[in-house]
Amino acid sequence: MGVAVLLGGSAYAGWTLTPPGPGPAPVAGPSDRAEVPSTTLPPLDEPVPSAAPAPEDLPEIDYAPSPAGFPDDPDTLDTTPLTEGLRPTRRLAAYDGPGGRPVAFLMPTISGVPLTVPIARRERGWTAVLLPSANRKLAWLPPGGFRTVALRDQIVVERVAYRLTWFRDGVARRTWQVSLGQHGQETPLGRTFVLGRTPPPESVYGGVDIYALGSIPDDPDSVPPSLRGAHIGIHTWYHDGELGRKTTNGCIRLTPGGQRMLLAEVPEGSPVVVVDELPTAPATA
Known part of the structure; x- marks a missing residue:
């Protein structure tokens, strides 16, 4: 008694995240989380670094600790609100920087729960998000394959x-x-x-x-x-x-x-x- 329990997956603590049920979600109405198409293209005079092909055997980011190789979040103690979230619409290769090395796949769901990750940075047409199942790390994504949502x-x-x-x-x-x-x-x-x-x-x-x-x-x-x-x-x-x-x-x-x-x-x-x-x-x- 008196010792708080860390939240674990079924392999660790016998319980998992709860996927949303049918009907409206119990938090935030549609006006709070209106989705808009992703718009991350740079100015016309700034080229978008190309994304190297991702090997099919890359690990998928799930509830277990994320793979090593992702960069540090340089603004990790910044309390400026992050006002945009990203929702993958398919499996996305996540990179260690714009035009960099693919490290793992970011999935549309984790433990059956739709994934929304806050957008931390944008650079040369690429988008950096806070990495799930890790501390103070970013994942970089090339354009396409996701939608954005307002975070209030x-x-x-x-x-x-x-x-x-x-x-x-x-x-x-x-x-x-x-x-x-x-x-x-x-x-x-x-x-x-x-x-x-x-x-x-x-x-x-x-x-x-x-x-x-x-x-x-x-x-x-x-x-x-x-x-x-x-x-x-x-x-x-x-x-x-x-x-x-x-x-x-x-x-x-x-x-x-x-x-x-x-x-x-x-x-x-x-x-x-x-x-x-x-x-x-x-x-x-």
């Missing part, structure tokens, strides 16, 4: 203040106190995103769904063996007595009411940034 929401977590703030359209809406990763299993710094959600597998989660993030433990060997290969999660707990403390295995734990509000308002693909401290406390703090 952002979650910012401050490790020093034990504070989670939900922003919409750049404005702080609500703030909650949280508990974070204990010594040696610290909540990873940097930009990530909401990968998907899952029902709580045990009563200790307070009966509230859990968010799986794109991030994973910085030191996979530091977590208990049953959590190896798991993702960092945002979730609640059966009591609030540990808020404002370092007690989890890396997850971000908040109140049941706060988690229910995030689940109702913040859709998959929304960016999450973990920093030590914001220069100025949010107005909602």
